Amino acid sequence: MPSENVNVVGRVRPLTTEEVDKGGKSVVKATGRDKIVVEAAGKELSVSLDGAYGPDAKNTQVFQEKCDTLLQRALDGYNVTFMAFGATGSGKSYLMAGNDQELGIAPMVIQQLFQHLRQRSNKEFMVTASFVEILDEKMTDLLNPHNNPMAVRQHVIKGIFVDGLSEMVARTAEELSQLYEQGRRARRIGATDIKAHRARAHALFTITVEQKERQSSKVGVRSNILLAELAGCEATDSTDPKVLAGTQGVLNVLRALGDSKQKGGHVPYRESVVTRLLQDSLGGNAITLMLLSVSPLDKAYQTSQSALQYGQFARAVKNHARMNVDDTQDIIAELRQDISKLRDKVAGAPEPNRDDVAKMEDLVSDLQLAKKQTWEEKERLSAQFEDQRKVNLANRGILEWVMDSMKKGSREMQEKILLLQKERDQLSVQYKEKRQVVDELKEELQRRINDYTKFTESGKKSESETKKLVTTIHDLKERVKRETEILKKIKETLRDVQDRQQKERQNANTQITAIKGNAEMRQKVELEERKRLEMEHKLRVEEEMDKAKLDMENELAEIQMREAEGYQYSTKEGAALEKTLVELKVDKPVVTMKIQTLQQEKEHLSGELEEVYRMHHEQLELQQLQHYQTFRSYREMFEEQKAAIDQRYRKLLEDCIQDAVFLSSRNSDLTTENQSLKQQIAEMKDVVTRLGGKIPSTIDPSA
Numbered sequence: 022m023p024s025e026n027v028n029v030v031g032r033v034r035p036l037t038t039e040e041v042d043k044g045g046k047s048v049v050k051a052t053g054r055d056k057i058v059v060e061a062a063g064k065e066l067s068v069s070l071d072g073a074y075g076p077d078a079k080n081t082q083v084f085q086e087k088c089d090t091l092l093q094r095a096l097d098g099y100n101v102t103f104m105a106f107g108a109t110g111s112g113k114s115y116l117m118a119g120n121d122q123e124l125g126i127a128p129m130v131i132q133q134l135f136q137h138l139r140q141r142s143n144k145e146f147m148v149t150a151s152f153v154e155i156l157d158e159k160m161t162d163l164l165n166p167h168n169n170p171m172a173v174r175q176h177v178i179k180g181i182f183v184d185g186l187s188e189m190v191a192r193t194a195e196e197l198s199q200l201y202e203q204g205r206r207a208r209r210i211g212a213t214d215i216k217a218h219r220a221r222a223h224a225l226f227t228i229t230v231e232q233k234e235r236q237s238s239k240v241g242v243r244s245n246i247l248l249a250e251l252a253g254c255e256a257t258d259s260t261d262p263k264v265l266a267g268t269q270g271v272l273n274v275l276r277a278l279g280d281s282k283q284k285g286g287h288v289p290y291r292e293s294v295v296t297r298l299l300q301d302s303l304g305g306n307a308i309t310l311m312l313l314s315v316s317p318l319d320k321a322y323q324t325s326q327s328a329l330q331y332g333q334f335a336r337a338v339k340n341h342a343r344m345n346v347d348d349t350q351d352i353i354a355e356l357r358q359d360i361s362k363l364r365d366k367v368a369g370a371p372e373p374n375r376d377d378v379a380k381m382e383d384l385v386s387d388l389q390l391a392k393k394q395t396w397e398e399k400e401r402l403s404a405q406f407e408d409q410r411k412v413n414l415a416n417r418g419i420l421e422w423v424m425d426s427m428k429k430g431s432r433e434m435q436e437k438i439l440l441l442q443k444e445r446d447q448l449s450v451q452y453k454e455k456r457q458v459v460d461e462l463k464e465e466l467q468r469r470i471n472d473y474t475k476f477t478e479s480g481k482k483s484e485s486e487t488k489k490l491v492t493t494i495h496d497l498k499e500r501v502k503r504e505t506e507i508l509k510k511i512k513e514t515l516r517d518v519q520d521r522q523q524k525e526r527q528n529a530n531t532q533i534t535a536i537k538g539n540a541e542m543r544q545k546v547e548l549e550e551r552k553r554l555e556m557e558h559k560l561r562v563e564e565e566m567d568k569a570k571l572d573m574e575n576e577l578a579e580i581q582m583r584e585a586e587g588y589q590y591s592t593k594e595g596a597a598l599e600k601t602l603v604e605l606k607v608d609k610p611v612v613t614m615k616i617q618t619l620q621q622e623k624e625h626l627s628g629e630l631e632e633v634y635r636m637h638h639e640q641l642e643l644q645q646l647q648h649y650q651t652f653r654s655y656r657e658m659f660e661e662q663k664a665a666i667d668q669r670y671r672k673l674l675e676d677c678i679q680d681a682v683f684l685s686s687r688n689s690d691l692t693t694e695n696q697s698l699k700q701q702i703a704e705m706k707d708v709v710t711r712l713g714g715k716i717p718s719t720i721d722p723s724a
């Protein structure tokens with residue numbers, strides 16, 4: 022098998038604004054087409070790679086020049102790895118995942134992959150994806166963050182893989198990029214210590230592409246496209262063996278494979294989870310491109326030099342990629358044969374050999390897994406994961422986002438809601454500011470009214486002073502009125518925005534209902550919606566109270582003013598006011614009662630809902646248990662029947678063999694008998710001939 026070295030492409034990022042602000046200088050540059058030069062501490066280190074890109078290069082250029090051809094090879098059935106490598110903060114995520122400004126290599130691979138597949142119209146294809154994160158030797162299923170055990174295993178068809186990791190089917194580029202984005206999101210949200218995460222976590226997104234020709238018996242091809250974002254390659258001061266294995270594992274493998282001083286020795290793949298999973302990418306069955314990110318910062322020059330050194334080791338690593346033909350059916354047949362041979366051996370032995378039994382168990386589990394490699398089975402499993410994963414992602418607190426991203430076209434709706442929220446926030450700020458202005462004006466008005474009251478009570482009678490005071494109060498009143506009008510308008514617009522937002526939310530909820538698959542999911546969505554509604558109602562009540570207070574304060578100011586101006590209420594007005602007061606006094610406990618009743622009803626309803634959900638949940642669990650038990654008893658029955666049939670078959674076989682043995686010995690007896698009879702007849706014929714053809718009346722038995 023021809024070997025091919027790992028290709029290494031260097032990418033020097035620009036200094037970030039923060040680095041520039043802190044006085045950081047750039048000491049790394051890309052020169053020519055393939056050189057990276059570090060000039061620091063009075064020395065110059067120049068490293069040749071398979072490509073070099075400076076701060077002005079775009080991700081698209083790296084993709085077009087270095088990645089697209091590899092993608093083509095993946096479509097021919099070769100495993101391909103794109104591996105982002107470099108120190109923490111050197112630009113790995115920017116290059117691999119991209120951001121709002123630039124698409125990364127991974128999204129470009131995803132888009133381009135489907136474009137290439139669509140061009141191969143004579144082929145049928147199946148694309149699946151899995152996403153695993155490894156932090157301090159612990160694996161997390163990013164597409165379906167469950168707590169079930171996972172382990173690295175090797176399989177005849179799948180190669181080295183993670184047993185227990187969800188594999189999701191993606192039919193379009195959009196579906197695949199959604200899986201990638203959701204995984205990245207789960208990664209960020211799942212991180213408890215962001216700093217440790219950035220430095221020590223590896224993320225491996227694997228796209229498996231299987232292709233076969235339409236209506237043809239020709240075997241198909243299969244390839245794994247691995248997009249790996251590795252942990253920072255800088256030295257760690259931790260002494261924890263798990264941290265060390267995770268951060269140093271890849272470096273140790275690179276050194277063992279690429280450092281001329283260590284080459285040919287033991288390669289420590291098994292020392293860490295990530296290196297086991299990268300075994301094909303580094304020195305195995307894959308074509309690998311290392312995307313080496315380098316920070317230009319003067320302070321980081323040593324880390325940059327060290328990263329470049331590992332890049333050099335990587336370039337010396339030899340891989341042996343071969344076309345992966347789909348031989349699943351042959352492998353299944355071989356496995357069946359091996360199992361049957363071993364079964365006979367175990368059954369025939371007086372005492373079962375433990376090694377044989379263990380080997381048989383392994384073969385059986387390999388066979389089971391091999392049988393799961395059909396497209397139908399993959400579709401079935403993926404659909405099964407889909408439900409689990411909604412719940413698992415929801416448990417990670419990213420339900421709304423996942424719901425959003427799962428609904429086609431809902432992004433627009435969410436954007437509308439967000440825009441309305443933005444408008445609402447701005448209006449709230451305006452309202453608060455205006456409210457403050459009105460409050461201040463009112464305080465001022467109050468002060469002026471008090472002054473005026475004092476002035477009139479003092480008995481001084483200066484017309485000009487009175488006029489001045491009254492004019493100021495009048496102007497202030499006008500201003501309060503104007504500002505209050507504006508305040509009211511803002512309030513109305515705010516309410517209008519709230520109503521529009523509410524409508525959009527209801528629309529979005531109708532869509533969500535359509536995809537709320539299972540009971541647990543529905544419960545979660547409903548709980549979130551209930552909480553949101555409660556918050557909204559609370560806000561509305563507060564706003565209403567605020568408004569009532571404002572109106573009341575305005576009325577009070579009016580009354581005070583009239584009072585200061587010496588206004589006298591007529592008896593009729595007084596009586597009307599007293600009447601209103603009595604009515605209000607009666608109304609107040611009624612309203613309070615109503616609110617309390619509503620509150621109680623709400624609590625009751627919410628309790629009922631919880632109860633209904635609990636009951637449903639219990640019923641569901643009970644049903645599941647019953648199904649499980651039925652399934653178990655069927656399985657036991659099946660096993661028993663199978664054992665009985667096996668026994669009968671063996672017995673029959675033994676009987677047949679005994680019969681065969683008996684018949685064959687009987688046959689040889691008869692043959693011997695037959696021969697002796699023939700002999701006797703021949704002898705008798707001789708006697709007859711000797712007697713001249715006459716048969717004597719008696720035959721002497723001794724003749």
Ligand SMILES: Nc1ncnc2c1ncn2[C@@H]1O[C@H](COP(=O)(O)OP(=O)(O)OP(=O)(O)O)[C@@H](O)[C@H]1O
Nearest residue numbers: 034035037108109110111112113114115116219253
């Ligand atoms: N080519 C580029 N152009 C502009 N800014 C970049 C570029 N590459 C990286 N950056 C910026 O440099 C900073 C570090 O980049 P990034 O987060 O991608 O590094 P990283 O190696 O993935 O870091 P970590 O390991 O901490 O996740 C970010 O602010 C990023 O936006």
